[in-house]
Amino acid sequence: MQTLTLAQRVVKKDDYVPCAEAFVDTRLPNRDGKLNYCIIGPGVAENSKQHINIVEPHGFNVGGVSLPTGKYNSLHAHETAEVFLICRGDWRFFWGHDGSDGEVVLSPGDVITVPVGCFRAFESVGSDDNFMISFLGEDDSGNVIWENAVIEGAAEFRFYLTKDSKLIDTNAGQELPPKDELMQTLSEDQLLQFHRVSPLEMAARVYNVSKMTGHNNVFGDESIDGGEKTFHAIIGENFTDTKQVKSHVLNPHSFALGAIVAPPNNGFNAHQVDAVQVYVVESGNWLITLEHNDDRLVRELGPEDTVSIPANAIRQIKNTGDSDGILHIVTAGNTAAQLTWI
Ligand SMILES: [Fe+2]
Incomplete structure (x- = not known):
């Protein structure tokens, strides 16, 4: 891998490159307008068109996200740590299999670390001028595990996800792989393996430096x-x-x-x-x-x-x-x- 100069290691805010269809849920109702950024490492982006500012492995990934107010990011889980630093706007996080286990509204300066294997979602509840930095664990942060409604619903909008989390857009002329190569929905037994997190437990995972x-x-x-x-x-x-x-x-x-x-x-x-x-x-x-x-x-x-x-x-x-x-x-x-x- 090419060695980066020190100048190439500085990524100014203006250098961040958004992707409007980074994930399989972006065409679902009320999910549009989400912009994802890969600043360091590929993170868990599913779209091969996502730009990555610094590709060199760091042992973790750094990304960013913004979202129009009233839209939300679907319930999903990760195989590694996921941490958000709220930079602008107010954000409501909610979690659990159906998003009803708890909620917390976070403001600029807040940091939250969501436990591995817990279904989480978020929405902007403040200004449209919003942004969060996200950190994902490990060089390979694995696949996003989406709630079943995303996998089932995306197909209506001609978006599909392969088992290794590659986005297929049949609207753009991409060929649909055989069904057994596509991401499957989770069974009841599989869903039971995911963590339930109490509001108290999640609150203990929030930190605001300025407070x-x-x-x-x-x-x-x-x-x-x-x-x-x-x-x-x-x-x-x-x-x-x-x-x-x-x-x-x-x-x-x-x-x-x-x-x-x-x-x-x-x-x-x-x-x-x-x-x-x-x-x-x-x-x-x-x-x-x-x-x-x-x-x-x-x-x-x-x-x-x-x-x-x-x-x-x-x-x-x-x-x-x-x-x-x-x-x-x-x-x-x-x-x-x-x-x-x-
Ligand atoms: Fe996530």
Whole structure:
């Protein structure tokens, strides 16, 4: 696989490329208008036309979604972790075999991690100006498992799904494979294998950095100029420096998620991490400096921009705005990444 330059690892919000028919449910009534983005990795997109900004495997996938208010994303389950970071708009998540086990309305800054094997759906309940970033576990996040109504209903609109989750559009002249090569609906017994999740259990899997206190004096650079920050341990094992802080959600996802809140001119001083990381800006403007092998990059980042950072690259990032900024950090793996200050 071609090695990416550091410049190619920065994906600005304006570089995200939407796909309006990424999934088999997009032609069903009230499901149209959904736009899906694959920022890092293919995720679980079913349409071969979906653009992927960064193809290189990271150990997890990063995507995005927006949805007109009043439309919804159908009930489905995943074989790996699925985490959403609400960037814009208000979103109602609901779950269970028929979507009636519980619901929660989330707002910008909220993060939710939906358990593997639980049927979930969501809709926009606020402004049409909405967007969520999504993280899926593992390099291969498997297939989407749709509720039976999607598989049955999509055929009416000449959309079909093969057993390996490839979208077939007979309207566009694609040939319909034999029935035994198509995705089958789930039996009652299979449906019983899926998790039921109580509203209390799901509520414990929601975190909002701007509403929580966070931790100070966690990182080794906090007493040094430019290193002031508050750390939020959201999912899994983040850094060796943060081992004393217990994350909000502990079950393995194949990645960890943390966040920092930094005042102007502060953030991370120069350091290395021995795992691949992705930064996602939630708020504020930041200046990142990266050095890796003979490559060097200095780049401004704004809300919803992402950057992929190779393992062991030297990185520094500072809030260049005039108020606090929030930066989310995704780290590959289920064990704490070794952090080395330069
Ligand atoms: Fe999903």
